[in-house]
Amino acid sequence: MRIAAGVILIIAAIINATAGAGYLLFGAAPKFARHSIQDVGEEQDEAAKGAAAPAGRKFNTTTERIGGAGNILIVFGFFLWLMFVLQVACAVLCFLGKAKWIVIGVGFLSIGSEVAGMLLMEFNYFNIIGLAGGFLAIIRATQIGKGASFLSTG
Numbered sequence: 001m002r003i004a005a006g007v008i009l010i011i012a013a014i015i016n017a018t019a020g021a022g023y024l025l026f027g028a029a030p031k032f033a034r035h036s037i038q039d040v041g042e043e044q045d046e047a048a049k050g051a052a053a054p055a056g057r058k059f060n061t062t063t064e065r066i067g068g069a070g071n072i073l074i075v076f077g078f079f080l081w082l083m084f085v086l087q088v089a090c091a092v093l094c095f096l097g098k099a100k101w102i103v104i105g106v107g108f109l110s111i112g113s114e115v116a117g118m119l120l121m122e123f124n125y126f127n128i129i130g131l132a133g134g135f136l137a138i139i140r141a142t143q144i145g146k147g148a149s150f151l152s153t154g
Contacts, residue, residue, distance in 0.1 A: 005136035013087035020080030027073030110134030
């Protein structure tokens with residue numbers, strides 16, 4: 001169980017690192033587009049000299065919403081990079097059979113990050129690996145410190 005939990009957690013960590021980069025990229029793109037669009041909108045407002053004031057306000061609220069969605073994706077991308085580090089550390093602890101409560105905590109965080117990813121975007125098959133890694137880490141943590149190993153001498 002310790003090897004399976006560790007290997008699955010390492011695979012989930014690699015997936016989280018690449019997904020985190022994707023969330024950062026797709027979170028920054030709307031923010032960049034928002035600033036570019038606002039620059040164009042300000043130039044048009046100056047050309048119109050107040051004739052399109054209601055349309056300008058609607059335009060500004062729309063671009064603020066786009067920027068807000070980008071902020072959420074950026075924060076989640078950084079969280080996934082944090083999960084990468086935590087999952088690799090948890091995999092090492094699973095291999096060593098130490099720090100039971102840290103392994104349990106990272107297991108629950110792993111499950112939570114996968115559920116959050118499903119709520120933000122949509123379910124995909126990579127979520128199964130992260131969920132399995134979290135559940136296996138919790139199961140492995142319950143085995144830490146129980147009984148003697150078969151290699152111990154009486």
